[in-house]
Amino acid sequence: MGITELFIAGGVVMWPLLAFSVVGTALIAERIAFWFRVTQRQRRVVRDALSAYQQNPDVALKKLQANADLPIARIFLAALELEDPNPEEFRLALESEAQAEIPVLKRFNVVFDTIVSLSPLLGLLGTVLGLINSFASLTLGDAGSTKTTGVTAGISEALVSTASGLVVAMFVLFFSNAFRGFYLRQIALIQEYSGQLELLYRRRYERGSRHASTR
Numbered sequence: 475m476g477i478t479e480l481f482i483a484g485g486v487v488m489w490p491l492l493a494f495s496v497v498g499t500a501l502i503a504e505r506i507a508f509w510f511r512v513t514q515r516q517r518r519v520v521r522d523a524l525s526a527y528q529q530n531p532d533v534a535l536k537k538l539q540a541n542a543d544l545p546i547a548r549i550f551l552a553a554l555e556l557e558d559p560n561p562e563e564f565r566l567a568l569e570s571e572a573q574a575e576i577p578v579l580k581r582f583n584v585v586f587d588t589i590v591s592l593s594p595l596l597g598l599l600g601t602v603l604g605l606i607n608s609f610a611s612l613t614l615g616d617a618g619s620t621k622t623t624g625v626t627a628g629i630s631e632a633l634v635s636t637a638s639g640l641v642v643a644m645f646v647l648f649f650s651n652a653f654r655g656f657y658l659r660q661i662a663l664i665q666e667y668s669g670q671l672e673l674l675y676r677r678r679y680e681r682g683s684r685h686a687s688t689r
Contacts (some may be wrong), residue, residue, distance in 0.1 A: 597639020604632025
């Protein structure tokens with residue numbers, strides 16, 4: 475049985491399942507591209523920015539501005555672009571921007587959770603509808619006769635819709651859990667990198683304060 479025949483056999487619930495699979499695949503592709511970009515470039519950008527900041531903050535600022543499509547670069551810029559902040563203001567800027575980046579990192583998680591939750595339920599609905607069609611096609615005296623085409627079609631609808639709902643849910647769940655793992659790892663890295671930048675800024679701020687007091 476081909477894909478088209480399976481889709482038709484699955485009944486009406488196959489249409490929302492098809493929509494879920496298309497939407498889920500498109501959003502998964504976007505998240506894969508996002509996380510690939512972050513994981514490939516972030517460590518190098520942070521290393522170069524922190525190294526440059528110790529020598530020349532302006533160079534670090536330009537480096538970060540050139541990579542402003544990365545969440546960590548936007549977090550650093552939020553603090554570094556402040557005008558002469560004290561260490562507390564610098565830390566608050568880092569923390570505030572980190573909170574603002576969370577929705578970007580968790581983007582589409584609600585959609586993924588909805589698809590994972592609803593797909594099996596749609597499959598179950600297809601099962602119920604298929605069984606209803608089977609019993610509606612079965613009349614007394616037909617059992618054992620050749621008039622069981624409706625029963626067979628109803629059973630096919632029940633099985634195909636159930637399997638389809640489970641496949642869609644498992645496919646999206648796999649990637650959703652992977653993206654959730656990337657998110658948790660990213661939060662830990664943001665805290666680590668922000669702490670390193672804050673430490674460098676505090677040292678520079680204290681050196682500037684001591685230098686000003688000796689004049």
